[in-house]
Structures are given as structure tokens and as C-alpha cells.
Amino acid sequence: MHELAITQQILGIALKHGQSVKAKKITDLYLVIGQLSSVVDDSVQFYWDMISEGTICQGAKLHFDRIPASLECRHCGEIYTLEDGTLTPCPRCDSINVNVITGKEFRLESLEVEE
Amino acid sequence: MPKRIPVVEKILSANDRIAQENRARLDEAGVFSINLMASPGAGKTSLIEHTVQRLARQFRLAAIDGDIATSIDADRAAAAGATAIQINTGGQCHLDAVMLRDALKQLDLIEFDLLLVENVGNLVCPADFELGTHKNVLIASIPEGDDKPYKYPGMYKDVDALIVNKIDLLPYIAFDMDYFRRGVELLNPGLVTFPISCRTTEGLDEWLDWIKTNARP
Numbered sequence: 339m340h341e342l343a344i345t346q347q348i349l350g351i352a353l354k355h356g357q358s359v360k361a362k363k364i365t366d367l368y369l370v371i372g373q374l375s376s377v378v379d380d381s382v383q384f385y386w387d388m389i390s391e392g393t394i395c396q397g398a399k400l401h402f403d404r405i406p407a408s409l410e411c412r413h414c415g416e417i418y419t420l421e422d423g424t425l426t427p428c429p430r431c432d433s434i435n436v437n438v439i440t441g442k443e444f445r446l447e448s449l450e451v452e453e
Numbered sequence: 454m455p456k457r458i459p460v461v462e463k464i465l466s467a468n469d470r471i472a473q474e475n476r477a478r479l480d481e482a483g484v485f486s487i488n489l490m491a492s493p494g495a496g497k498t499s500l501i502e503h504t505v506q507r508l509a510r511q512f513r514l515a516a517i518d519g520d521i522a523t524s525i526d527a528d529r530a531a532a533a534g535a536t537a538i539q540i541n542t543g544g545q546c547h548l549d550a551v552m553l554r555d556a557l558k559q560l561d562l563i564e565f566d567l568l569l570v571e572n573v574g575n576l577v578c579p580a581d582f583e584l585g586t587h588k589n590v591l592i593a594s595i596p597e598g599d600d601k602p603y604k605y606p607g608m609y610k611d612v613d614a615l616i617v618n619k620i621d622l623l624p625y626i627a628f629d630m631d632y633f634r635r636g637v638e639l640l641n642p643g644l645v646t647f648p649i650s651c652r653t654t655e656g657l658d659e660w661l662d663w664i665k666t667n668a669r670p
Contacts, residue, residue, distance in 0.1 A: 340547055351466070355458060359456075375581075376580075434639040444465065444581075445464055448457055448458060448460050450457050
């Protein structure tokens with residue numbers, strides 16, 4: 339599915355930044371993925387092992403930092419987090435007028451490189 | 454010695470950049486564009502057919518149809534009166550900005566006012582890939598069930614309008630409209646919604662008025 343397209347993007351960004359500091363090898367990638375982003379970690383790692391072969395990223399480990407989804411109620415101001423990613427109304431006033439504060443993150447935060 | 458270097462780059466930034474270029478090309482040519490997303494069988498192509506037929510007098514229309522294989526959808530859009538381009542994604546489950554860019558190259562954009570892009574039938578992946586269109590529209594349909602906003606939040610969360618197709622089937626299907634709308638409201642408060650039936654054409658006028666209001670003359 340689209341994990342392959344995503345993994346290719348991650349590889350492209352990692353290589354660009356690795357080359358800009360003239361890294362010999364990239365050993366670790368730190369990804370920040372919100373709970374509401376539809377990405378399967380195992381699948382990304384699977385594609386990663388295939389497509390990073392022959393690049394300075396070969397053998398690098400992917401670290402997934404999952405950010406829980408947190409919401410703010412526009413009605414009463416309550417801030418709450420979601421148990422399993424299923425959106426639920428405000429636990430205090432049952433309003434459905436809520437705003438997603440965190441959980442949509444989807445970025446490569448940093449790399450660990452050997453120079 | 455290993456060294457940590459900061460990156461802080463959005464993973465889909467390359468796609469987003471090309472989406473911005475697509476938007477700029479469409480704006481320059483004065484083309485109003487809509488990305489239609491839905492599950493397979495919700496009625497994307499039927500809606501395009503009706504929209505093309507009804508707006509052909511006022512707008513010069515183009516349709517770009519994304520599918521894993523075949524040109525069935527582009528053929529239907531062309532038969533309805535649009536200039537149609539088929540994109541075969543070769544297995545990929547969504548359109549991305551690069552595919553749209555390549556399809557746009559096949560159109561003389563200055564010759565068109567309105568572009569309808571039919572995404573691959575899928576309620577997950579297309580939500581993550583901006584194309585650069587002016588509006589993202591989701592088509593839900595009654596037979597899919599009333600729980601879809603809860604199961605596919607990513608798709609419902611960021612769209613600009615929602616069409617609920619096949620309302621002529623409401624008497625025959627257990628579909629709790631209040632439960633459905635509550636799920637939508639939770640994800641996308643105030644989302645403009647058009648209950649329609651492509652079969653009976655009920656509700657189509659409101660949808661067409663929305664296009665006319667949003668598209669520049």
C-alpha cells in the first residue's frame with residue numbers, strides 16, 4: 339500500500355540530510371508519527387530494509403515516536419487524549435465540537451550518522 | 454563517533470511542494486479544480502457524469518481519472534462530454550501530486566474552466582497526499598454504512614465538502630443518519646454536506662450550485 343511511497347520519501351529526505359553533512363553512514367532515523375496518521379511501522383521497516391540497500395542508509399534502524407492524539411473541546415475547554423485512536427466526544431460535556439491538538443504529526447525528526 | 458543531526462522535515466514535503474506547483478499552474482490558467490475521493494463504488498464516476506452533463510454549457514470541463522487499471526472511468530467522463538485523461542497508477546492505492554502534474558501536462562489548461570479529478574477508490578491513502586486541487590471532496594454512500602466517519606477519520610477530517618450519495622436507498626438500508634452526522638461533526642465541524650442520489654438526481658442542484666459559487670466565472 340502507500341507505505342512504500344512513504345518509505346521512499348523518508349529515504350530521500352535522510353539521504354539529502356546525510357549527504358549535506360558528508361556522513362559515511364546513517365545508523366538511526368528518528369520519526370515522529372501522530373496516532374491519527376495511518377502508517378504501519380512494521381510495513382515501513384520492511385520496505386526500508388529493501389530500498390535502503392546499497393545506500394548509506396543500509397542497515398539503519400527506524401525509531402518510531404508515536405504521539406498520542408489529544409483534543410481540546412471548543413465548548414468547555416477540556417483537554418483529553420484518545421485511548422486507541424478512535425475519536426470520542428468531550429468526556430466532560432459530551433460536545434462534539436472539538437479540535438485536534440496533537441496526533442497528526444508525520445515527520446523525520448533527526449538522524450544519527452557516522453562521519 | 455556517531456552524531457545526531459536534526460532534520461525536522463515533513464515526510465511528505467516533496468509531494469506537498471509539487472502539489473503547490475500544480476495549484477499555481479491551475480490558478481494561472483484560471484481552472485477551478487476538485488479532487489473527488491471515495492471508496493470503490495460510492496459513485497465518483499456517476500457524479501462526474503452528471504456534473505459534466507449539467508455544467509457543460511457553462512464550463513469547459515476536463516476530467517482526470519485515477520485507477521489501478523483500465524480506462525473505463527475516463528471513457529465514461531468523455532462520453533458525458535468532458536475532455537478526459539486516464540491515469541493508471543499501476544497498483545498504487547492513491548493519486549499523488551506527481552501523477553497529477555504529469556496528467557496536467559497532457560491538457561492545454563487555458564482551454565478549461567473546471568477540472569474534476571477522480572482519485573483511486575480508497576478511504577485511507579488518498580487523504581495523505583495533497584494534489585494541489587482547490588477543493589477536496591469526499592463522496593460517502595448509504596450502502597457503505599453509517600460508521601465510516603468513525604472508521605476512516607483521516608479521510609473525513611480534512612475534506613472541504615461531503616456528498617452523501619444513494620439516498621434513494623435509505624428506505625431499504627439500516628443507516629442511522631444522526632449517528633453518521635455526529636461522527637462527521639466530530640471530525641469536521643460545520644462541514645458542508647450534500648445528500649444526493651445520482652440515480653434519481655435528487656440533491657444534485659445544490660452540489661452544482663456549490664461548484665458554481667466556488668469556481669470563478
